[in-house]
Amino acid sequence: MICLDTNIAQLLTFDFWDKRADIFMMTIAGIALAFTVAQLRSGRRESRRATAYSAYQEYLKLCFENPDFAYGDQSTIKKNGKTNPKYPWFVSQMLFTFEQVLESDKSDNEWKTAIKSQLKMHKWYLKTSNSIERPEWRPELMAVLNEALKDTREQHQEERLTTTEQVTD
Structure with a gap:
């Protein structure tokens, strides 16, 4: 029984x-x-991502149905000094979709880049929009909006400087 003693x-x-x-x-x-x-x-992460994709898919469907609005071409949307009455609703739907996407997937910078690109196409309208001036949208969307409009303002300032320099030369 030595074995049991070990x-x-x-x-x-x-x-x-x-x-x-x-x-x-x-x-x-x-x-x-x-x-x-x-x-x-x-x-939870996958559910949020699916929500963001679904919301953006609805925006793309809206763009497909309204290609004139999707590109944000001012000359097509604004005729005789009047903006097409459907366009403000298109922009509101676009902003609402972007708000949902950013709320669903806050940490994804690719979404912010895509949204910023879309917002830049509609900058001429967004600059004069009352909705943007009032704090109706979530801070995440407002930050991207301000960044998109800021880039636009800086670009215009650079263009003005370049034009001014060319005129003075």
Whole structure:
């Protein structure tokens, strides 16, 4: 019975495992909890991403249905000094969609870049929009809007400087 006197033999006894069962169960439960939390976070992230894609898909559908509005061409939208009455509604829907996208997926800079690109096409209208002047939109959208309009303002200032320099030369 020398075999039972060694430490290795203790691993074969019921008493050894019975005393340590609580520790093992707690460890397994902790690992299971960690996997569950990771799955929940992943599911939430994917759900938000799907919401953003769905909202943007609706915007693209709106653009497909209204190609004249989608490009934001002022000469097509504004005739005889009057803006097409449907265009402000198009812009409102566009801004609402962008707000939903940014709210759903705040950390994705690719969305911000895409939205900024779209906003720049409609800058001529957005600069005069009452909706932009009032704080009706979420801060995330307002930041992208201001950035898009700021870039536009800086570009116009550079163009004016270039024109002024050419005139003086």
